[in-house]
Amino acid sequence: MGMSAASAGGIGRGGRGHRRRGRHHGLMSEINVTPMVDVMLVLLIIFMVAAPLLTVGVPIDLPETKAKPMNADTQPIMITIGATGEIHLQETEIPIDELVAKLQAISKTGYDERIFIRGDKATSYGAAMKVMGLIQDAGYKNIGLISLQEQDQ
Known part of the structure; x- marks a missing residue:
């Protein structure tokens, strides 16, 4: 009357209690690229929205000329003269008496730094010449004026 453990409760290998597992699947070696x-x-989308915001942020109405666009390897320093005569160095509004000191502080190549002046159509010629004169008197020689290219109609 001795029962063995295998036949008594089905605990052993061939009995009813043994759960058969399904086939063991190997590791999935494919990369799911959908999240990427x-x-x-x-x-x-973020870069498409942000790219236009990276340009100089002072809104002005530039005059148009027939001059060809310049090829530029390095980013120049931008000085913007608004319609009411306010002066912006890059995007920061500054008083005209601080212009030369701030230019000297941010110039990486010294007096050889390229400086572009953007002036609104409504800016007086005298205001633009005053800014250009200050910059030239400080010793900067690479000064240019920015305009829009005229559209053929």
Whole structure:
């Protein structure tokens, strides 16, 4: 009357209590690229929205000329003269008496730094010449004026 453990409760290998597992699947070696594509599309949208905001942020109405665009390798220093005569160095409004000191502080190549002046159509010629005169008197020689290219009609 001795029962063995295998036949008594079905605990052993061939009994009813043994759960048969399904086939063991190997590790999945494929890369799911859907999350990466989603992230890349979100980044693309962010950069498309942010790119126009990276330009000089002082809104002015530039005059138009027939001059050809210049090829520029490095980013020049931008000075903007608004319609009411306010002066912006890059995007920061500054008084005209601080212009030369701030220019000297941010110039990386000294007096060889390229400086572009943007003036609104409504800016007086005298205001633009005053700014250019200050910059030239300080020793800067690469001064240019920015305008829009005229559209053929």
